[in-house]
Amino acid sequence: MNIQINSKLPNTGTTIFSIMSALANKHQAINLSQGFPNYDSGDQLFELVTKHMREGKNQYAPMPGHLKLREQIAQKYHHLYGEQYDPTSDIVVTAGATQAIFTAITAFIRANDEAIIIEPAYDCYRPAIELNDGVAVPYELEAPHYEIDWDRFKRLINFRTKLIIVNTPQNPSTNVFTDADWDQLAKLTHNTDIIILSDEVYEHIVFDGVKHASILRHPDLKHRSIATYSFGKTFHNTGWKLGYCMGPPALMKEFKKVHQFNVFSVNTPMQYALADFIEDKSTYENLSSFYQAKRDRFTQALEGSRFKMIPSGGTYFQLADYSEISGLKDTEFAKQLTIEHGVAAIPVSVFYSSGRQDKVIRFCFAKTDDLLDKATERLLKI
Ligand SMILES: Cc1ncc(COP(=O)(O)O)c(C=O)c1O
Structure with a gap:
């Protein structure tokens, strides 16, 4: 049957x-x-994983991640972007950026809420929105420049808009958000509770001397934004599926409520290894x-x-x-x-x-x- x-x-x-x-x-x-x-x-990271496995770091990690790794992530963020995030409340280690994105969308999207996505878009945003009965509202970028026309973008924002998902540097257009872009977005969403989800998995791959403009340092956006990152993209081990999510405590509190029940925590020995590995800034x-x-x-x-x-x-x-x-x-x-x-x-x-x-x-x-x-x-x- x-x-x-x-x-x-x-x-x-x-x-x-x-x-x-x-x-x-x-x-x-x-x-x-x-x-x-x-x-x-490379061998250095492999040896660190092996060492931690042999030393018995094989049981559940704390729900938001191994504390030393969260501390290292906070230091890395401060070193790169000059902003201080609290490892005890603002950072969660995830099973890759994919889980961070799914968890964030699930934490904030309710039935009929609208989430604006910028297309061509990485393919995991829309299904996550729809599984939460939300509505994905695409903004289309056009070849060959793939630039945002902010007047056209503005027309997509209304009282149902709950989330705007940005990906910078963007897969697949390869475009990079500048501070001027964030300023535009801040202006268009000023005095709203719209949350910005910034997928920054390629933060370390920006060309021609341009610096990655992370959302979590923008003065008018950082209190209502969260950002996602991927160790897989940075350290050539996409199959390890490790990443993290960061943001202000009010948003991360909601993020954790979902995270603890869709994954609880992610694999322990690799978190220990990465915590040691990223102490050396030259690794990224x-x-x-x-x-x-x-x-x-x-x-x-x-x-x-x-x-x-x-x-x-x-x-x-x-x-x-x-x-x-x-x-x-x-x-x-x-x-x-x-x-x-x-x-x-x-x-x-x-x-x-x-x-x-x-x-x-x-x-x-x-x-x-x-x-x-x-x-x-x-x-x-x-
Ligand atoms: C834009 C973007 N976001 C998220 C991901 C997923 O990252 P992860 O492998 O850490 O889940 C990818 C992977 O291709 C990506 O290109």
Whole structure:
């Protein structure tokens, strides 16, 4: 007998990341689709994890995370952005940024509340809003500049708006919010209780001398904002699924009420290891230059190609306009690229609720140089 299920997410299928990675494996293509590196964090961190496991740090961590790790996160934030957050009340260690985002949305979104998302948007925001019976209201950025027109943005804000989700540096557009952008958002939401959720997982990957502008240091926004971060993105270990969430005590109090029942706490030995590891600031301070070299290697090699590179301001992604090569929809073009040319990429239309077609695909350049060179060799032949 078939069971009848009234799906809570009727329009959600398998994510494009799984689909493209499976296609890349099937055709033995170079996988520049999903956002993960093909290198790892190195022996020092592995040895620290092993040490803490051997020393018996294998039982539940405290609900908000290992205290030393929270203290180190607070110090890191102060060092980078000059603002003091209290490790005992304002920081929670999470199972990656994904859990932090889900938990934050669940803590603040009620039925029929509206949450504005900026598209092309990372794909976990909308389902989390909808699982809480909220309404995702997309603001569409347009290729190739992906800039916000704040007058157009303003029209989306109304009395039902509860949350605005910003992602800076943004996946996939690679755009970076400036203080002027935060000022605009502060002005538009002045005297409201609208909460800003700032997804800052790529905070350490910002290019061309630009500094990451974290929301939690903005004088008019920090009292009603929370920010999410990912150790996986920073230390090349996305599979460890460790991240954290920060914000003012009133918001984090609500965040913790949900966190303690959807995960309670996250794995202990890796928290101990990371707490030791990030004492050394060089573990994260050189990341922008590391990735900028990869971006430049990838884009310079493709200068003579028929792809048009859209400048990447941050993240480890590079957008490319393929309109000179093909009139196919980007989903079809990405499949063709994988099957016939041996390079997998992500079609950008999947990051839009409307499926907007700008004939742009996304490459991930968090790969060793030999793999990037092999990929560019193939792409140059098209
Ligand atoms: C913008 C953005 N937010 C959140 C995440 C998820 O981070 P984590 O792997 O720490 O859950 C990703 C991963 O690709 C991302 O690109």
